[in-house]
Amino acid sequence: MRGQALLLLALCTMAEAGAQPRIEMSLAPAWDGWSRPGRTTEVEIQLRSGAATQAILQVSAGRETVHAPLDLEAGRMQRLHVAVGSAERVTATLTIDGQLRERREIGIAQSESPLLGVAVASGVATGLEGFNAIRLELGDLPHDASAYSSVDALVLDAASLGALDQRQLGALISHAAACGRIALVDADPGARGVLEAAAGCGGAMLVSAATGEEAAARLQATLAVPSTPPAALSGLRDLAPPQLDAWQRVVLVIAAYLGAAALAATFSSSAWVIVSLPALATLVAYGVLQLSQATPHLLVWAEAGPTARVAQYRAWQRVSAPARGRARVPVLTQLGSVRPCSGGELRFVFDAALGRAESAEIDARLFQPITLCYSGSFPVMRAVAIDASAGDTLRVRNAGSLAWPTGTLVGRGVVYELPALGPGESATLRAHGEHGATEAATRAAISRIPFEGHAAIWPLELASVADAPVDSSAWLLVPVPPS
């Protein structure tokens, strides 16, 4: 009798231990499942567990993977918004104790035509010639600014704008700051003011209208506004020289080995020494590779319109892999949206509590450059005016309300040293022969402006960026309007 009771107790304990918590999981795309090839979109994952448990969520989109360790609370719905590349299939899996528990897969429609997102609660028909219009519900709008790259234009009405949550609103403001093409229909003046204050490109891409038809017409007009393509790393090659620390280390290792082996072969007659030396050197070389630390480099390139209150920036965090194997690069969280720069396989480790990636992992090879791309905006007020020019001299005035530090002015192939000027102050500049340390940035600036134009360039301090690499450089380019 006692034995039977013990057996029953043991069976109950085993059954309880083997019982898996009930899991509810859903996967939904932003933008009603639409995106464009090569762009970024977002997926929402909703999770509820019947019991508190630890789980691993993995979202795969093409060659990009997001890996999120989760602490699921009993009965509590957890929502995650994850920015991913716009692959045709996006898969989410949930693993508990190493066992696959749930798997969901969705398709992302890839539009060849430009996409017009229409989030208009009144249901008014809005379209743009040549655009593929997609009707959006509130939940279709993304929470990560990078996911706005899926659409080429967006129409929002007051109801939709007012219903956005904090993160959606933040992403929309960032999109407006990044010169996103947005039309507001009958929007609340307060909300419109917030967006107008943040809008990049002098607000040229943000339009307001009373009706859907008017919004479409005004959006159509923005298509005629010329836009400067964002800076690319390939265009700023001078500012991002190749990272040679790993290469130099390898040269040293090989030179040391050849020297030691030549000495051993010359002075030792022992075959044992001659044969064992390469094996020993191989172990030492392996140790050097494994113990080497990569030296990261950060380059930030920002541009602001002549009278703009917001500058758009692109940043590249570069690391040269010190050895073959998995390389982990910490994400600089203060630099806005992070995305892989190339189409290679990459895994982001996602912090579910903070709702953002905390590091990126890649199976790298020695010397392989690993680059993470960031984009965002920051407030700025640099207004440069050229009052007169004669020969190699320029009369420059600070037309803004804030002082600027010492910088460089370039134009028509000539470089000028730009002194620090307070609001309203002027200075006469003469062509500057020696560019010194700013030479590479000056060349980059010249490549970003028309030959007849002028632009000012200033180095930026990255003191506010936590964990910014020591080897960092940041620049702000402000074109000067024609006088």
Place this chain on the structure above:
Amino acid sequence: MSTSLQDRLGVALGLALTAATATWWLGSTRLALAQGQDTAGAAALAIEALWLARAMALPPLALRLGVLRGSRPAAANCAAFVAAPWPLLLLAWSASGLPTGRVVAAEVALLAGGLVVPLIGQGLRGVLRSTQLAATAGTAIGTILAAGLWLTRALWWSPPP
């Protein structure tokens, strides 16, 4: 050739091969880094070059040394020749995308060849009873083997992806 030089022939050839390959590989890698290009291809080519050069040099070297010096000194010489580029191979493997098993298997095959082929050279001297004739025959056979290896290299070593 003096006995002392013969004993160091393997390591000298191995180090010369290592230095030449390292110079080419590091130079092409430096250029690729400067131009923002992939460095894995040069690393895979360096591994392939090291393997092919040693695989082709090993038969004449091992057979001739086996005839002239006997199997044990010849095997030690060949082992030194095969092992000399190992540190460079490790670094190039680390920079390449080649599977580890393939690179290790190639080294094991070379090392095994370096230990076995000298025995054939020693046997050749025993069969022909003339050191000079055996050395000439060993060199000729080794050269034919090396040529065969070169002509059939596509079967032994597929080009890196």
